[in-house]
Amino acid sequence: MLNTYRYLEILYSAADAVLDTLEKGGNESSDAAPVQNLEMLSTVINPIDELREGRMKQNKLPVYLRANFEIMIIPGESETIMKMKSVNADCVGSLSLIEVDVTRIGNVKPRIRIATYECDNCHNHSYKAVEGPTFMPITDCVNCISTKNAKGTLKFHPKLSKFEKYQELRVQEPLVHLSDGELPKSLKCEVSGELTQQLKPGDSVLLYGILLPVTQNTYTTHKFVLLADKVFKILYIKQLKKSADKGIKMHSDLARKIEELKSDPEVYERLAYSIAPEIYGHEDVKKALLLQLIGGCTREKNDGGFIRGNIHILLLGDPGVAKSQLLKKVSAISTRGVYTTGKGSSSTGLTAGIIKDSSTGETVLEGGALVLADSGLCCIDEFDKMDDYDRSAIYEVMEQQTVSIAKAGHCSSMSARSAVLAAANPVNGVYDVKKSVFVNMNLPAALLTRFDLQFLLLDRPDKNADAKLAEHVVGVLRGTTDENSGVDTSYEAVEIDVMRAYIALAKEFEPKMTQDIVDRASEWYISRRSEELQDDIYNGDRCTYTTPRSMLAVLRISQALARLRFSEAITMSDFEEAVRLTEQMKNSLTEALKERRAKKKTHPSSQIFHILRRMRDGMRRKLHWDGWLDVADLERQVVSTGLKSKHLREFIDTYKQLDVVYMGNNDTQIAFREDIIIDGV
Known part of the structure; x- marks a missing residue:
């Protein structure tokens, strides 16, 4: 039409x-x-x-x-869904069905449709139909002029005038419809009647309506009278998501490829390889990113709360290890993927902001990146470059999955059920193995514990690994994929459309966990906490922290693995793979620190100093300790580690000269300098 x-x-x-x-x-x-x-x-x-x-x-x-009724036009099943870029001048005046993301919502206002006026003299009613954005009011009573030949004054009668609910909003082209480097188009829309107050920022919807031109007022400017702004008059709204993947259409060829993937015993490895085939290595990282795209199950509790199902991942490490490339690849695969950088994002740009409408002067609420990625994935690169104030804005999103805002008279909470994938570089550019992870990254513990998985990617010299990486890079640049090219062709890559459809189907499953899984998760949590406590006692520092959030993270990963198999139950193999990924993540964080400890302990004096400090820490727990330790006890512990008595004598001579330790009671006792000074000796 x-x-x-x-x-x-x-x-x-x-x-x-x-x-x-x-x-x-x-x-x-x-x-x-x-x-x-x-x-x-x-x-x-x-x-x-x-x-x-x-x-x-x-x-x-x-x-x-x-009329006191409204007519709603509902599109048919065979109606073609148009992209926003296709809605142009050819569509003016005709019905169009477009898929959009809502970015900005205005306030609901009364818009006059028929103005009613009452005469002061004859009390006759006059009516003025309003069909445009502006109208000229009536000033003279026609009845008085025609019957009495007098000029009656008309007054506006709001009670007998006809108003309708009116709301303006701005929508944006879905990011999945964009090609690389293309900017999303935006469109102003208007909705009236019972269709108002049905949308909020971040919604993904189908809009059925009419594209209309809005010309500039000729009395305000004479320069642009030939140009017209676009406005989309909405006649019907259909929500596309509780999940962002509901809009994927299945056809016979796509269904056949998905059935082939379901029957493939290596579907887990194959889909993980397909995330970024041109990036060499990082197999476990790719598996974790695949499980993040699938996600776990969100559990709503009876008291109104819920346990999130989204999986958050943080990639740490040296520059040049393909962190940014992985973020861009995963963002392109996700049906609602938003990619941004830390330095180019503010707290308002990430969550929500208050925008002042230039035409009306009113403030409206506009959603940020995390709101637009609702039920999708938000990738934040250069996470370490963000200011602490801006970075703190995502705390609520990562755990409560909402964005709360109270500014300029707006007090509301918007859904932001998005998974967060962040990448960060070390403080000084290169990871320093002499320092812990927390010192290298300079990120608060409250933020790190919200990430279910944290992978440390280091650029370490290794002859064999470097040779394979060089062959792979050269093969990718040459564009060859044969066996002699050096390119990793372990699996056949899956197309992005097939991956999206497979992930969309996997999200429909709600796997349950058995009592065996619950018991096994409790055992793992208790044993892991005990190991970390012992590591803190004997080594003096702790590399990682296992919190109750860590146990929930393992269960979420187990649910994602069960979804990947299109299963309604979590098996023990799913849980073991989730534990393996978690342990691999912790090993990547602790391996560098363990190397530092090993280097420290290679020299006998360093090992003896560590033993002496451990003995001192144990004695401090006793009451009335005078600060002295028996040399005989120290010698027994030194010999038990494989060292000799001469190493102990060399240690005592060296550290006595440095005034680090003092000897007493005819060299039968030893003490640290600060311990005996504190006690007044």
Whole structure:
């Protein structure tokens, strides 16, 4: 339909005629259904509205302006969904069905459709139909001029005027429809009547409506009278998501490829390899990213709370280990993937902000990257470059999955059920193995514990690994994929469309966990906490922390693995793989620190110093300790580690000269300098 508004006027006239027929001859009709519908309609309509509509009808005002009912046009199943870039001048005046993401929502306002005026002299009512954005009010009473040849003054009568609910919003082209480097298009929309207050920022919807031109006012500017702004008049709204993957359409070829993947015993490894085939290595990282795309199951509790199912991942490490490339690849695969950088993002840009409308001067709420990625994935590169204030804005999103804002009179909470994938570099550019992870990354513990998985990617010299990496890079640059090219071709890569469809189907499953899984998870959690406590006692520092969030992370990863198999139950193999990924993550964080410890312990003096410090820490727990330790006890512990007595004598001579330790009681006791000074010796 190229003239949709005219067809709407005809539909309103036809519906009004049907209602008149039912109202006049309803009691004589043999069909009871229309009469019941008419009676139901009469109970809904306000008597004042009915009186006003009757008077306007007598004055022959347009039906579509005065009617007390609304006509909604619903698209058919075969209607073609258009991309926003295709909605151009050829679509003006015709019905269009477009898929969009809502970015900004305005306030609901009353918009006048028919203005009613009352004369001060004769009390006659005059009406003015308003069909555009502006109108000229009536000032003179026609009845007084024609009957009394006098000029009567008209006053606006709001009670008898016809208003409708009106709301403006701005939508954006879905990111999945964009090619690399393309900027998303935005479009101003207007909605009225019962369709208002149905959308919020971050919603992914299908809009059915009419594209209309809005020309510039000629009395404000003479330069742009030939140009017109676009506005989309919405007639029907269909929500696309509780999940962002609901809009994927299955066809026969896609269904066949998914069935082949389901029957493949190596589907886990193959899909992980397909995330970024041109990036060499990082097998466990790719598996974790695949499970992040699938996610776990969100559990809603009876008290209104919930346990999130999204998996958050943090990639740490040296520059040049393909962290940014992995983020961009995963963002492209996700149906609602948003990619941003830390330095180019503020707290408002990540969560939500208050925007002042230049035309009306009012403030409206606009969602940020995390809101636009609702039920999707938000990738944040250069995470370490963000200011602490901006970085703290995502704390609520990562755990509560909402964005709360209280600014400029707006106090609301928006859904931000997005998984977070972040990448960060060390503080000084290169990871220092002499320092712990927390010192290298300079990130607060409250933020690190919110990430389910943290992988440390280091660029370490290794002859064999470097040779394979060089062959792979050269083969990728040459564009060859044969066996002699050096390119890793362990598995056949899966197309992105197939991966999206497979992940969408996997998200429909809600796997349950058995009591065996619960018991095994409790055992793992208790043993892991005990190991970390012992590591803290004997080594003096702790590399990683296992918190209750860590146990929930393992269970979420287990659910994602069960979903990957299209299973309704979590098996022990799923849990063991989740534990393996978690332990691999912890090993990547602790391996560098263990190397530092090993280097420290290679020299006998360093080992003896460590033993002496451990003995001192144990004695400090006792009451009335004078700060001295027996040399005989120290010698027994030194010999038990494989060292000799001469190493102990060399240690004592060296550290006595440095005034680190003191000897007492005829060299039978040893003490640290600070211990005996504190005790006043």
